[in-house]
Amino acid sequence: MLVLLLTGSGLFMVASAGEVWGQFNYENPFYFFQRQAFFAAIGLITMAGVSYVDYRVWKKIARPLLLLAFFLLITVLIPGIGMVRNGSQSWIGVGSLSFQPSELMKIALIFYLSVLLSERKTVIHLFWKGLFKPLFVLGMAFGLIMLQPDLGTAAVMGGTAFLLLFIAGARIRFFVMTGLSALGGLAILIASAPYRMKRITAYLDPWSDPLGSGFQIIQSLYAVGPGGLFGHGYGESRQKYYYLPEPQTDFIFAIWAEETGFIGAVFIITLFFLLIWRGIHIGMRTQDSFAALLVCGITAMISLQSFINLGVVIGLMPVTGVTLPFLSYGGSSLTMTLASAGIVLGISRLKG
Amino acid sequence: MRNRMFWLLAVSLIAFTALIVRTAYIQLSIGSELTEKAEELWGRSIPAQPERGFIKDRNGTVLVGNKHTSSVYVIPAQIEDAQTAARKLATILNEKESVLLERMTKRSSIERLQSRGRNLSVETARQVTKLQLKGVWVGEDSIRDYVLNERLAHVIGFTGVDNQGLAGIEAYYDKKLAGTAGSVQMYTDAKGEKMPGMADSYIPPENGMDLQLTIDAKIQAVVERELDNAEKMYKPEGAMAIAMDPNSGEILAMSSRPSYNPSSFGDYDPDVYNRNLPVWSTFEPGSTFKIITLAAALEEKKVDLDQEHFHDPGYVVVNGTRLRCWKRGGHGHQTFLEVVENSCNPGFVEMGSRLGEKTLFQYIRKFGFGQKTGIDLYGEGTGILFTEQSAGPVEDATTAFGQGVAVTPIQQVTAVSAAVNGGILYRPYVAMNWTDPKTGKVMIENEPKKVRRVVSEETSSEVRRALESVVAKGTGRNAFVEGYRIGGKTGTAQKAKDGRYLENNHIVSFIAVAPSNDPKVVIYTAIDNPKGTVQFGGTVVAPIVGKMMADVLPLLGVKPQKNQIEKEKTWNDPDMIEVPNLVGLTKQELKEQLINVDIEIEGSGETVASQSPSAGVKVERGSKVRVLLK
Numbered sequence: 001m002l003v004l005l006l007t008g009s010g011l012f013m014v015a016s017a018g019e020v021w022g023q024f025n026y027e028n029p030f031y032f033f034q035r036q037a038f039f040a041a042i043g044l045i046t047m048a049g050v051s052y053v054d055y056r057v058w059k060k061i062a063r064p065l066l067l068l069a070f071f072l073l074i075t076v077l078i079p080g081i082g083m084v085r086n087g088s089q090s091w092i093g094v095g096s097l098s099f100q101p102s103e104l105m106k107i108a109l110i111f112y113l114s115v116l117l118s119e120r121k122t123v124i125h126l127f128w129k130g131l132f133k134p135l136f137v138l139g140m141a142f143g144l145i146m147l148q149p150d151l152g153t154a155a156v157m158g159g160t161a162f163l164l165l166f167i168a169g170a171r172i173r174f175f176v177m178t179g180l181s182a183l184g185g186l187a188i189l190i191a192s193a194p195y196r197m198k199r200i201t202a203y204l205d206p207w208s209d210p211l212g213s214g215f216q217i218i219q220s221l222y223a224v225g226p227g228g229l230f231g232h233g234y235g236e237s238r239q240k241y242y243y244l245p246e247p248q249t250d251f252i253f254a255i256w257a258e259e260t261g262f263i264g265a266v267f268i269i270t271l272f273f274l275l276i277w278r279g280i281h282i283g284m285r286t287q288d289s290f291a292a293l294l295v296c297g298i299t300a301m302i303s304l305q306s307f308i309n310l311g312v313v314i315g316l317m318p319v320t321g322v323t324l325p326f327l328s329y330g331g332s333s334l335t336m337t338l339a340s341a342g343i344v345l346g347i348s349r350l351k352g
Numbered sequence: 353m354r355n356r357m358f359w360l361l362a363v364s365l366i367a368f369t370a371l372i373v374r375t376a377y378i379q380l381s382i383g384s385e386l387t388e389k390a391e392e393l394w395g396r397s398i399p400a401q402p403e404r405g406f407i408k409d410r411n412g413t414v415l416v417g418n419k420h421t422s423s424v425y426v427i428p429a430q431i432e433d434a435q436t437a438a439r440k441l442a443t444i445l446n447e448k449e450s451v452l453l454e455r456m457t458k459r460s461s462i463e464r465l466q467s468r469g470r471n472l473s474v475e476t477a478r479q480v481t482k483l484q485l486k487g488v489w490v491g492e493d494s495i496r497d498y499v500l501n502e503r504l505a506h507v508i509g510f511t512g513v514d515n516q517g518l519a520g521i522e523a524y525y526d527k528k529l530a531g532t533a534g535s536v537q538m539y540t541d542a543k544g545e546k547m548p549g550m551a552d553s554y555i556p557p558e559n560g561m562d563l564q565l566t567i568d569a570k571i572q573a574v575v576e577r578e579l580d581n582a583e584k585m586y587k588p589e590g591a592m593a594i595a596m597d598p599n600s601g602e603i604l605a606m607s608s609r610p611s612y613n614p615s616s617f618g619d620y621d622p623d624v625y626n627r628n629l630p631v632w633s634t635f636e637p638g639s640t641f642k643i644i645t646l647a648a649a650l651e652e653k654k655v656d657l658d659q660e661h662f663h664d665p666g667y668v669v670v671n672g673t674r675l676r677c678w679k680r681g682g683h684g685h686q687t688f689l690e691v692v693e694n695s696c697n698p699g700f701v702e703m704g705s706r707l708g709e710k711t712l713f714q715y716i717r718k719f720g721f722g723q724k725t726g727i728d729l730y731g732e733g734t735g736i737l738f739t740e741q742s743a744g745p746v747e748d749a750t751t752a753f754g755q756g757v758a759v760t761p762i763q764q765v766t767a768v769s770a771a772v773n774g775g776i777l778y779r780p781y782v783a784m785n786w787t788d789p790k791t792g793k794v795m796i797e798n799e800p801k802k803v804r805r806v807v808s809e810e811t812s813s814e815v816r817r818a819l820e821s822v823v824a825k826g827t828g829r830n831a832f833v834e835g836y837r838i839g840g841k842t843g844t845a846q847k848a849k850d851g852r853y854l855e856n857n858h859i860v861s862f863i864a865v866a867p868s869n870d871p872k873v874v875i876y877t878a879i880d881n882p883k884g885t886v887q888f889g890g891t892v893v894a895p896i897v898g899k900m901m902a903d904v905l906p907l908l909g910v911k912p913q914k915n916q917i918e919k920e921k922t923w924n925d926p927d928m929i930e931v932p933n934l935v936g937l938t939k940q941e942l943k944e945q946l947i948n949v950d951i952e953i954e955g956s957g958e959t960v961a962s963q964s965p966s967a968g969v970k971v972e973r974g975s976k977v978r979v980l981l982k
Contacts, residue, residue, distance in 0.1 A: 167356045224378050225386025262379040266372055273368040280361045284354050296357060303364055307371070314374045
């Protein structure tokens with residue numbers, strides 16, 4: 001139900017937000033809407049189908065799926081095969097039918113970690129016996145995605161993995177240690193690509209460089225701010241008229257907040273929270289530890305991704321290029337998200 | 353594991369609450385602020401220029417008005433076919449097509465065409481409108497109309513091509529004169545096209561306020577006329593004059609030569625329009641500065657003008673240095689009043705040394721030297737004084753008679769005003785009040801500003817008496833005007849260049865105050881390096897100031913007086929006599945009159961019915977007096 005509401009809102013908003021750019025790039029104001037509707041339909045069917053699959057199947061395909069994901073992640077980096085968009089070599093495929101292997105990796109890693117961690121329940125408090133292997137796999141995946149580079153996806157994936165480790169029962173001391181070393185790692189990453197530092201400073205004070213690094217945040221705030229309590233009304237966004245880049249994907253929530261105001265924004269945020277609540281609720285109910293980890297992993301992924309995206313739009317976080325699950329325009333991400341929602345649905349049906 | 357899941361839920365609750373709080377902050381708290389900024393981004397506005405405020409003199413005579421013109425604006429994003437538009441517009445405006453094309457294709461929100469696209473005639477403006485080119489607009493605007501041309505130019509200043517004040521009053525009070533631009537606002541998308549569904553709005557411009565100056569156009573005209581004559585006669589490097597009301601600091605007239613025409617300031621050397629000499633130039637004042645020494649000595653009771661005597665051998669030796677009096681051989685034995693009349697240097701060195709270094713410098717500073725007067729004009733000089741540390745006895749001595757210091761004319765005028773107005777230093781100013789252009793109601797009134805009391809009433813009155821004496825009997829006698837009590841002081845200063853005094857190159861000056869019993873005006877005039885004459889203030893400038901006074905005083909409503917200090921005659925002075933009353937005398941009695949006037953009889957009566965000039969007027973011995981018999 002929640003998923004349907006969110007997807008519906010997404011379609012609704014893609015229709016409006018994509019109107020101007022669709023007209024401009026494809027001479028069809030409903031270009032994005034039509035495609036999104038098409039993918040939503042596919043996604044919903046997939047979701048329904050997936051929800052009837054026995055969850056144990058996921059356990060079986062977890063390892064092959066991980067290998068496939070690694071294979072594709074390496075393939076995408078080969079010049080001529082992977083496609084570069086917005087400075088990242090993340091896409092694979094032909095023409096407008098393309099997808100991001102990193103999307104597949106996110107879900108494959110959740111599968112794999114759920115299997116691994118449910119098998120290692122008793123040794124999880126030990127570092128070498130319990131944690132080394134999952135961390136090694138995560139590190140590989142993380143590194144490959146960073147080569148594209150796509151910090152946003154890598155961060156969501158890494159964060160999800162750590163949440164899984166947390167739920168599985170790894171020691172708090174371990175998280176403190178990794179937290180500290182992550183800070184160090186972050187510093188190295190920033191030092192290696194100056195544009196990341198710019199994004200971070202832009203987030204702290206977007207007006208210091210309004211035409212450069214602060215541009216997206218300012219344009220986003222110019223959309224959200226004037227929305228006020230009730231918004232301009234559906235279809236009345238001004239910022240979508242070429243001011244805000246990517247209004248139908250990364251910044252769809254900005255247009256949403258502009259057109260529907262604070263009320264609409266709270267509505268979406270609440271929907272996401274309810275979704276998390278439902279997800280964790282299902283996880284707590286589930287007896288099988290693999291299934292529980294799987295549900296929590298998927299929930300964690302969606303919640304992290306939505307939190308990061310919303311945070312970027314309202315200027316709480318540096319710009320990372322993470323899409324908003326269910327709402328943002330984009331075929332592979334929408335079908336993937338809906339399919340993973342199907343897995344959760346399937347597990348909830350188990351005892352329901 | 354459940355425990356951990358619960359923690360996760362709690363943390364996400366906090367995180368998502370934070371999202372809501374932040375959204376509320378952006379949309380509800382700083383939303384309107386962001387909206388304003390965003391509207392600036394969306395809006396393209398065609399400016400509606402406000403009318404710049406008029407500048408008037410103290411009696412309401414318009415000194416600077418506005419002329420209305422049209423100019424062409426283009427909004428590049430709205431232009432459909434730049435080539436055609438440029439070609440069509442080029443023929444009408446008589447401008448190069450390429451120039452217009454460049455403007456029309458520029459990446460800018462709105463472009464105002466230069467030169468050829470401005471100051472359009474009504475006919476041209478109509479032709480442009482008729483073309484109905486998309487993205488080409490005709491805007492109304494106004495340009496300054498400087499009716500005085502070269503007169504008062506340095507005070508008024510000028511505006512640039514966008515009507516922004518660049519010099520003088522126009523610059524100093526630019527904000528108030530300019531008003532606020534209005535606009536026709538259109539909302540456009542990031543590509544510059546009209547955004548659908550947003551209403552255009554019009555904000556009317558707010559016109560600038562009218563400024564009334566303390567300047568009196570009639571007095572200014574007198575001053576300018578005299579400087580014109582002086583320039584013709586002496587071909588000087590420069591000339592300047594200030595007339596000020598000593599009781600308030602109001603500037604009544606100010607002129608700086610060479611001058612320029614504000615409407616075409618670009619044709620002049622920037623040094624000409626940037627240097628308003630009466631406030632900018634800094635030079636050695638020479639003897640006019642002695643007024644300060646005199647006032648200080650009187651205030652400190654170090655000198656009695658009538659009872660004390662001084663012997664001037666023609667020089668004074670200070671610390672081994674021989675400082676000469678300007679008069680070879682000296683003035684001999686004299687009272688201190690005569691010291692002032694004769695502008696005797698050793699006499700003033702004596703006054704200075706009686707005061708002592710510290711007190712003398714204290715007074716100089718109290719009179720406002722060494723700091724800006726604070727007049728509401730740009731480019732004011734500060735002047736250069738010796739500091740107590742750097743001044744030795746020789747410097748103290750020369751300072752006392754106005755050498756080795758450098759001051760601005762406006763400093764001298766304000767200081768002398770303080771010395772004669774009863775002892776109060778005022779801040780000089782030119783902006784009298786601001787009025788609403790529509791109602792004429794006074795919105796802001798500038799009040800005279802007292803800076804400080806410098807000397808007492810009594811001292812001031814003694815200074816006035818001494819100065820009147822200078823004009824009647826001393827070095828300033830060329831400024832004497834029959835019937836008006838004028839006090840004054842000459843000044844002749846050597847110009848220094850590269851640390852050395854120039855030969856035969858002086859700035860000669862005269863400062864006058866009238867009437868001496870109740871000063872209404874102080875006039876200062878200086879001529880820089882006059883040619884073909886003895887370079888002496890009393891010779892060159894005193895007569896100029898005298899003529900100014902003769903015409904300015906009636907304008908100020910000052911009536912001629914009789915009890916002035918009689919002018920002392922010198923061999924070349926015309927002998928003045930009072931015309932006797934002849935009315936009522938018979939023809940016979942008329943012949944018996946033992947008077948030194950040439951009586952011309954008209955009419956054929958027996959007794960005198962009227963006479964011209966009338967009784968009591970002073971005329972030169974031997975002048976004609978016409979009488980009408982009946």
